[in-house]
Every structure is written in C-alpha cells, then in structure tokens.
Amino acid sequence: MKVVVVDDDNLVCLALKTILEAEENISVVGIGHNGKEAIELYNSLNPDILLMDIRMELMSGIDAGEAILNKDKNAKILFLTTFSDDEYIVKALRMGAKGYIIKQNFECIVPALKAVFMGQSVFGDDIVSKIPSLINGSETTDFSKYGITEKELEIITAVAEGLSNREIANKLYLSEGTVRNSLSTILSKLDLRDRTQLAIFYYKNK
Known part of the structure; x- marks a missing residue:
C-alpha cells in the first residue's frame, strides 16, 4: 500500500511515517x-x-481534496486532524473523502488505512454520531423522482443505518448478490460515489 502523508507539522509527518512503515505492507512514498x-x-x-x-x-x-477528487473521483483520501469541526466534517463527507479521523486516535490510523485500502469508508464514532444532525434537511424528498423503487429505498435506509450487505440481505430477505447489484444501480441513479455519500444523501433528503 503506497501512502502519501501531508501535514504542516514535520514532526507529525515523521511520526506517521515511522508508525506506518512499521507495518509490513505499508510504504510512505511521499511527504508534503x-x-x-x-x-x-x-x-x-x-x-x-x-x-x-x-x-x-x-x-x-x-x-486540496476537492481538487483531487474533481480530477479523480476514485481517489482515496483519509483526513487526519485535531479538529472535530462540524463544517469540516460535512465538507469531507460531501466531497467523497473515505475517512475523517482525529489525530489523537493514533491507534486507529493503521486499521483505518487498511479499511480504506479495501474500499471501505472510515469515520470515528465521535464523527458518525454527528452525521444525522449535521446533514438532515428539514424538507422531505420524493425518492421516486430519482427512479428509486420502494425496495431500493429500503436498501438505502439500511445503508444509512450502517448495515453491511449481509445484514441488509438478512433484514430484507434478499441475497447478498442482489443487495450488491441493487446498490450499484442506486448509486448510478443518484450519481453518487459510495455508501457514505448514499447515507449522506438519505439523511439530507429524508
């Protein structure tokens, strides 16, 4: 796994490089x-x-994250910061960042990187708990205007609740393959990148 570390504190960069390269499969290829x-x-x-x-x-x-993602929507960006600031959280989520974790949680950094590398989105518990209140809109949305079916809305709701594909399949009596295919269709209909943006869309419009 090739990682670029960017932090305005050089000591933090060097500490992160030491921590990350202690892992066998992680290489810090650049520092900014x-x-x-x-x-x-x-x-x-x-x-x-x-x-x-x-x-x-x-x-x-x-x-920087917005500029990178505008050019490469598949870029995997993990924000590491001392600031659990509501405005930053919303911006990070909406732009399609793969994670937002607090610097003090150093023990979470390596597991978070590995999760993001595997295609997951990672947000600390203190961040996740804020999401609904931060982005929940006051007006409800008719999801059918996006071509979303009732079953697809059930899947969207389950994603917003944090359920995995297997848990969604069990809850809705579907196969995991059906859930996976339905999620791809839903993301395409809504022009969204991933599960995190889907959850944000749901909370913003429900």
Whole structure:
C-alpha cells in the first residue's frame, strides 16, 4: 500500500511515517506540508491513499481534496486532524473523502488505512454520531423522482443505518448478490460515489 502523508507539522509527518512503515505492507512514498504539495504529490506519485491534515497554510486539506477528487473521483483520501469541526466534517463527507479521523486516535490510523485500502469508508464514532444532525434537511424528498423503487429505498435506509450487505440481505430477505447489484444501480441513479455519500444523501433528503 503506497501512502502519501501531508501535514504542516514535520514532526507529525515523521511520526506517521515511522508508525506506518512499521507495518509490513505499508510504504510512505511521499511527504508534503500543505494542500498544494498534496495535489502535486498525488498527481506525480499516484498513491493508494492520501493521508492528509485539514488546516494548513497556502491551501487547506479540504480544498486540496476537492481538487483531487474533481480530477479523480476514485481517489482515496483519509483526513487526519485535531479538529472535530462540524463544517469540516460535512465538507469531507460531501466531497467523497473515505475517512475523517482525529489525530489523537493514533491507534486507529493503521486499521483505518487498511479499511480504506479495501474500499471501505472510515469515520470515528465521535464523527458518525454527528452525521444525522449535521446533514438532515428539514424538507422531505420524493425518492421516486430519482427512479428509486420502494425496495431500493429500503436498501438505502439500511445503508444509512450502517448495515453491511449481509445484514441488509438478512433484514430484507434478499441475497447478498442482489443487495450488491441493487446498490450499484442506486448509486448510478443518484450519481453518487459510495455508501457514505448514499447515507449522506438519505439523511439530507429524508
């Protein structure tokens, strides 16, 4: 797993490099200190994951993340920050970041990277608990106008509740393959990237 680390504190970068490269299958291929360097490093090194701070001089991690994802929607960005700021959380979620974890939780960094590498989205418990209140809209949405069927809405609701494909299959008496295919169809209909954005869409519009 190739990782680029970007943080405005060089000591933090070096500490992260030491922690990550203690793992057999993780290699830190580049280190940067602001958002502009993050973009340059991502474009030149094509890492599997970009592990990036948010508040940095010249360009923030949020702005850099948006620029990268606008160019490469499959980019895997994991934000690591000391700030559990509501505005940052919402922006990170909506842009399609794969994770947002707090720096103090150093023991979570390696497991989070591995999860993101496997295609999962990772948000700390303190972040997840905030999501519904942060993005829940006041108006309800008619999901059928997006071509969403009743069964698909049930699947969307289950995803928003944090259920895995297997748990959704058991709850709705479907096969895992059907759930997986339905999720692909739903994401295509709504023009969303992944389960996290789907959950956000649901809470924002329910």
